[in-house]
Amino acid sequence: MTTTGVSNDVSLDVAADLAAQLRVDSIRCSTSAGSGHPTSSMSAADLLAVLVTRHLHYNWDEPHEPVNDHLIFSKGHASPLLYSVFKAVGVVSEEELRSGYRRFGERLEGHPTPILPWVDVATGSLGQGLPDGVGVALSGRYLERLPYRVWVLCGDSELAEGSIWEALDKASYYQLSNLVAILDVNRLGQRGATDLGWDVDVYARRAEAFGARALVIDGHDLSAIDDALAAAADGLASAQPTVIVAKTIKGKGFSEVENSPDWHGKPFPPDMADRAIAELGGVRSLVIRGPRPEPAEPGPALAHPSTLAPQDQLPKPSLERPVYKVGEKVATRKAYGDALVALGARDPKVVALDGEVSNSTFAEEFTRAFPERYFEMFIAEQQMVAAATGLAARGYKTFASTFAAFLTRAYDFIRMGAISLADLRLVGSHAGVEIGADGPSQMALEDLAMIRAVHGSTVLYPADGTSTVALVEAMAETPGISYLRTTRGSFPGLYADGEDFPVGGSKTLRSGADDQVTLIGAGVTLHECLQAADLLVADGITARVIDCYSVKPIDVGALTAAAQDTGRIVVAEDHHPEGGLGSAVADALLAAGERDFRLTRLAVSGMPGSGTGDELLAWAGIDAEHIADAARQLTASV
């Protein structure tokens, strides 16, 4: 059977035929690739057939059309189904589906990524598509103010991820009636039954308790699906997200595998695939499109909790670009808040998120200045980064902040953000032992290593207010994952306004023709390096001091010059010894082919406790005294 047509009014009979095609194509592409998840695709084929033909408003010729709905496969392993949908709407060819799936150099990857223009975010790490969808829906409802819907297909296994519940919590808090989660409850995970099996009522109760409207349906009853999707789509004026709990059968449509726990993530061998395709009525070549979105202008601004908060409790911050004096004490976290406000005043695409610590990170200044562009994520760091990913997919320049230590909570989301090709701007405050009394749970000592290891990341770590402002501005123009590490305490300004701080650069604060040693720091340790240089004067040792504010990329030229000029380098960092600033310096020097230098790395090698910042810097051996000692030893021994 071959039918081709573009229609806004596809009957359920045709949708049924399309569902069979989606199953057949899911089987064909995974069998051709020798890997993939046909059975997890088949359980959701009816849901997708009805959605795509009758409810998803999408101009397939213009994937970047602002009023398009969004379709996110949170269960990214059902990529055969998604790609079969793309074939069914005519944007992926039969040839590509058959020979491009999961192949080297092709775009139909094992799990969807935004290499494909119809994919908003990369999925495949479960429990992330729905949180990402919250970000897209926030944009649709409050920023773009367009009537599009965000349809997210979730697996039931991934409902065990707490991030799903963070997402529903925020979706209801922000009244995201434009968000529809479709739960494909096929009962079976990778290695057997899920913990709730087919207990769809429990899923519904959980969704309702988290503030969603829940609709329980038979996920293979096209009429019931149609009604539920229509109800979900109609809810745009309501104040609740919708969760459609669809009871389905894994492998539905092929009797040999239906509801079997033994066929997760396995393509059918060719003979089995032939039998399955025969049972499903053979290969089809339907090309069918559903409704296109109506043109729409942005609607009126809607109130949300940040806009409703009594902003006048605290004075409005200045919208001017902040200027700090040399010697003036300012915390870099405060400079972040000041800079973000100024950036937001210039660029309406700047948006801020925070994990309920905005009065510590100083994101609260942005909240007061631009409440409509601030979304409180409460203590849900995974959702915070996911929302940033969704907002980035909609073109917003989102800055997401929390204590640097708690960004570790979201590492999987940061990693997936890189795969999503998202521009994520992350800001971590209260780095290192410098924070003092709160103790190790609040001290970021792994964050530099964590973010450096992410593909294409940028890691910035300013030591004063002026450089912070410049680096926040640089982040706004930096693609990929960028990270700003800020410090709790206030330290004297080092740079005059107007100084340039390119990403990948550094500043040499002390230098002379006969420098005997180079001291490299960033953030708090730069101030210790400067003090150490002063101490060394008494020993007759002249030290070069470099502010390595750009940890990745790092200033190879300045480092190699230092190695060549002084032959001795001390690096001090408020971070564990592995993967941070010291590693970045060592990596760069070795990669540049430098050999004739000696390097002493000072870092936090023990497990800290509470104390004052000064006590702990001394205990860790990264204060001025220890840096000076290391320099003395290096200079004495050669």
Place this chain on the structure above:
Amino acid sequence: MTTTGVSNDVSLDVAADLAAQLRVDSIRCSTSAGSGHPTSSMSAADLLAVLVTRHLHYNWDEPHEPVNDHLIFSKGHASPLLYSVFKAVGVVSEEELRSGYRRFGERLEGHPTPILPWVDVATGSLGQGLPDGVGVALSGRYLERLPYRVWVLCGDSELAEGSIWEALDKASYYQLSNLVAILDVNRLGQRGATDLGWDVDVYARRAEAFGARALVIDGHDLSAIDDALAAAADGLASAQPTVIVAKTIKGKGFSEVENSPDWHGKPFPPDMADRAIAELGGVRSLVIRGPRPEPAEPGPALAHPSTLAPQDQLPKPSLERPVYKVGEKVATRKAYGDALVALGARDPKVVALDGEVSNSTFAEEFTRAFPERYFEMFIAEQQMVAAATGLAARGYKTFASTFAAFLTRAYDFIRMGAISLADLRLVGSHAGVEIGADGPSQMALEDLAMIRAVHGSTVLYPADGTSTVALVEAMAETPGISYLRTTRGSFPGLYADGEDFPVGGSKTLRSGADDQVTLIGAGVTLHECLQAADLLVADGITARVIDCYSVKPIDVGALTAAAQDTGRIVVAEDHHPEGGLGSAVADALLAAGERDFRLTRLAVSGMPGSGTGDELLAWAGIDAEHIADAARQLTASV
């Protein structure tokens, strides 16, 4: 007023007096330290006063008494309250409370850590104490089979963390009636109201939907608290965890700050503290202990889902220590499963967890052999690591496995595990681009950097079955956070049974007197290094090959010898360039003072897509050809 006594039958009047003392002491210690969270302590003081005097069964003289209940402050910032409790039961002195809190070198840290013998796990990163408590409760119910209860005090802000819901989901799935979560709903987070405020009914509905029994009370009504705690304690024979939803007032007891959003995390200045203490009736010196646990023997084994699963579907694995032949192809993940079973047969303390991928990680072999010691955590990696932390606190040797990529989901829990002084044994399979078709979402390319940066961690990465078995055995005896990275594909055995693989060692597989270059690999890249050495023979280049199976600690001796003997080193790793094997090698050589060597590091510097493992190893430039090329360039240029 001064009353001293140890009693099993403390009246509520005395508990009321104790509550006032706990508030006063929380104020005193935080004011003395100049930091801390008095108001968050005061909201929960009534709950703790009744709990500690009448329901917590604890022998304070013997904190390691197996039948003791457990008290976990998931809201770790309420440490002033916890330490005031410790003073009230007479295990912390007035002097220590007054001068030891949050001070350098003292044990009353800003957030509780197990430096204190009455603390099971470190908290302070919110949303972790309850998941940790699930691990303790699993031990109590199924492994130790003792009638102790696990009482966890949670804040309301932390209920926004998805990990809390992962914990309740698993607590109900495993029928942990010995677990009681006490929610201190004081309405106020750090920067203002929580998203649900005082809507205690919503919290109750959420808890019930997640399978718990919920009891809503006024958290300042001692009689209501007493009834709820009694009901919770009585539930031991039931099949549900209990969640007590206590509506409380932040700063309760001091009218100047009650229910104020402006007093989060701030100690009162001395004059205010004086007024607060006066309002609370002055300083008290009650020393009161509640009931001691009855002696108890382990009860009968209880069925749980793993023991109820139809284990006979698959054959029982061999309990023998596995032996693989040199040249025999085996996947290191399979060897992990084999080794774990043999370890479990020898040591009844060995327990396994997995994140619903046990048929990929091969933890399923352990499930089949010892279902009573296996706990399926489904797709909830945070809860998996937290459960391992709780089980470690009870003395079990827990191995927790999932795809290495998804351990990133639990990074904050791993970091906190180190602060908890927990011995966590983590196993990540499917590392790197070698996995092929599934694409980047499933490829661990940051895991070595992530775990290396954790304090006191051990990172192991075997290349064959024999070394995997030895390293799994070594992990059983390794303190702290240890990590085993395994590979998807099968590779030929390199070592005969009986070979020794000490942590911190390496194996030199090829070497001679006139080696011109050293090739260093681990896991899949070691096999590529061996092939590269073969290729180089045709060029007349003799290569040393080192299996760097212990990435941290690393074999400094073998590396420095290689640098000195060959002067040229190529390191290849299936990981991003930052913080992994190459960094470990570079760090070690520089730290050892080596200077006269040249190092080429090959790693995955691009963003991979799908493909075959071989295609992707070649694309990344970490296959035998690229390693050989790097060696040729190094040897040609000197």
